[in-house]
Amino acid sequence: MFKKSVVISLCTFFILMVFTSFIKNKTRGIEKNIQKLNKEISVLQKELDNSIIDFVYLSSPEKLEENLNSFGKKKYSSFDHSRFFLSTQEFQKHSSKETLNLKSKNYNDQKNN
Numbered sequence: 001m002f003k004k005s006v007v008i009s010l011c012t013f014f015i016l017m018v019f020t021s022f023i024k025n026k027t028r029g030i031e032k033n034i035q036k037l038n039k040e041i042s043v044l045q046k047e048l049d050n051s052i053i054d055f056v057y058l059s060s061p062e063k064l065e066e067n068l069n070s071f072g073k074k075k076y077s078s079f080d081h082s083r084f085f086l087s088t089q090e091f092q093k094h095s096s097k098e099t100l101n102l103k104s105k106n107y108n109d110q111k112n113n
Contacts, residue, residue: 057063085091
């Protein structure tokens with residue numbers, strides 16, 4: 001009976017030891033993937049930050065005017081904020097309104113003539 005309990009204990013120990021090493025290897029692989037993805041994220045975040053800085057710098061009115069003057073443009077005119085669209089949906093909505101206005105204007109002109 002003593003030998004039976006020792007054998008069961010040793011078998012349980014070895015099974016748990018193999019199971020633990022298997023889980024440890026799997027988690028090590030997952031941790032390596034996480035570190036790799038974190039490095040990629042940090043590189044992309046740095047590129048994004050640099051792009052934002054470039055955009056802000058290059059799109060400032062002073063810089064735009066300076067660039068236009070260096071290209072030989074004599075006159076710089078700024079756009080009305082209503083001409084900037086934050087999404088394609090806004091642009092399409094605005095375009096459809098203009099189209100409807102032009103159609104109704106042409107229709108009224110034809111009707112008057």
